[in-house]
Amino acid sequence: MMMGCPNQTALKLASTPILSSPPFLFKIPNPPFPKSPLSRPIKALSSSALLQTSTKPPQDQGAKPQWKATIDFKWIKDNKEAVAVNIRNRNCDADLDLVLHLYDKMFTLQKEVERVRGERNAVANKMKGKLEPSERQRLIEEGGKNLKDGLASLEEELVKLNDRLQQEAQGIPNMTHPDVPIGGEDCSTIRKMVGSAPKFSFLVKDHLQLGKELDLFDFDAAAEVSGSKFYYLKNEAVLLEMALLNWTLSEVMKRGFTPLTTPEIVRSSVVEKCGFQPRANNTQIYSIDDSDQCLIGTAEIPVGGLHMDSILSDSLLPLKYVAFSHCFRTEAGAAGAATRGLYRVHQFSKVEMFIFCRPEESEQYHQELIKIEEDIFSSLGLHFKTLDMASEDLGAPAYRKFDVEAWMPGLERFGEISSASNCTDYQSRRLGIRYRPSEAQVTSGKKSKGNLAPPQFVHTLNATACAVPRMIICLLENYQQEDGSVIIPEPLRPFMGDLSVITRKSS
Template structure:
């Protein structure tokens, strides 16, 4: 949630953010009206409770007719207090529901627009060119015995798959390389739960407008996570953290599950857009004033990982209309995919400011020891999709693939992947 004080003191900034996202700015005036009603109801209930408390001190000292009048007044006040508390709770609930539906404020420098209105921050490397007809990642993986799409569909349905042989090794190698880098930078490695409670999923901003993307186990009232960002955000829910020694940084390894409900017909070939994949995700708790600098550090660590797999990529500043509910600003690193003649997202890092922490009740102590809402950030270090960029960019004319040097120690020292000999 955004800070209610921002809503009251600078409503135009909230309206501007809503316009930039392509969302309804009228919700701001509705929230202001609800906030006024809520605060009025709280004040009325507090006043009645104070009267009730004062009256309760008079009753033991009174006698006779005066006592009877005070008792009658007490019953009347009790009924008024109950009615006022009902009104207070209702007003607070209406405000809270709408407040929770309001997305985070966007960064003033984020480009305004939709999915295609991003700004390219920089290019690293030139798009890979071949003097032969390159194979796509699925053809390469099948030639190596690295994936079985047919049996994945047989067992689980479309967009599921088995990573087999070197395919499994590549994923494990990538994620282990990511964990190794995270450890070098003092992240705490975590293996996170795949199932979370509704309040944790909602607290991170993944329910509401986009809950159709989330798998839900209704019998258990649990949700499958689409990223370890969710359990890592919930890890310190309702806690006060000590950030005196700097940010708390975690690197979560998890399987991720996404329904891809609105992606019919998109990237159905291979493992680019699937229902399940594995990922190592960075997650940071820090002071709000340090969040922007930390965001740049996360982007730097992502680029450090991309350098290790030696693929051309670009960094984009995501447009406001394409930001998630929780994101204040988001940078994506997109690798070149030769057979698609396009850049495709491999990493994403978001500064969520105090939005998630406010919903989850996570605070730190300021220099005066007073609890304050902290900021959260997240960023990708490696995912299953990275296999696509590695194979397509490093393929050779004979159908083999050169393994990036930094990855070799994590895949048994292999330097080249070669097609299996058909028997």
């Protein structure tokens, strides 16, 4: 921990609940949907039998990578000092020296392979002409046996070296925005503070007590059916979840986002390409036994993979999506009073925003995403702060990340309810998502085949619009009344059949 950092409580977003069919549909904005940006069909997933889930062990260091990222090794070498500082600032265990050693070794070996290929080709050309039998035999010995066997050995070594280089280089994190605070989580700085904590003239209850008295949750039955950190929502809590999802979707769609529901099982390679580690120790990802598939921890993963291995038209950008999904997290290592109740669970519903854009526009859209989050939470009357997260809390993909933490009176602390990350081209280099700039944007004069501008990697951004259980905690605890009832915020009432208050059930 760095000395001199402001001491701030920043509790990280984890998880939330299951969704059944909504009793009230959200109001459709006018026009109803933006023009569809899908440029190709979404690839289907394989249909492995889903018998059970498990957390798989870390991948072997010598194993061949399942996929390859388009990593700019020359840039890394030319900016070695800046990359090394960035790795230290993020408290990352990537081995930059090993990566550069392997890169130099591969570069040298590639030249040797090309030299031997040249010799082999020269011998082959000589053999096309008229030759004495003895000379032909000598060339056969030289080119057919020695050069051929030597080249095969070199090429095999090159493939193994390239795989090892990929394996090590994939651990290098994204670069960091120059304004990001350096250090651990408590070095994060407050960007904005909104509202004030509500004043109560009575003893405040937490969401667990409120939920029990108002008959909104059942954790005991869920523990018997599924295990700890699962729950049933009941009665008005179900309506509240649906209202939060439908209202949030309608609000984000008004801002030009295309709605999606996503697959909730994805290939482990897509999880890795988005910057998550399904095979690491203490992973948050559930992996499916005897399969290359995982349960998603966030809709960011399937939405990120939506345009995988594509070159998008410049006219389609930016692509803005708002996705509903259930999310699943192991919550490995999570324990203690701070994780009780709905705060940290294994399954939850979430609305996630995701943007694909041109590189020069990603900072602008990052500001737009956090503004949408702040508008949503302000509309619900919450007291919250927006944090510019410190370098060690960014995770590998994020160039910069803003978290929103809301005041939870019953828990007597701020708790994270959303985050917004600019991942620049970290994910797109792994997912293979590029766009072809229009002629008006091409200033370098470089053209590719067919006199077209060369494709460039898009930038990706993601942000939480609504993680349901944390929002339920906030609403129950902030809007509780002395008689034990809970007021429903006005924006949600039309989505709950005009219900304005949750009261105790008559016995």
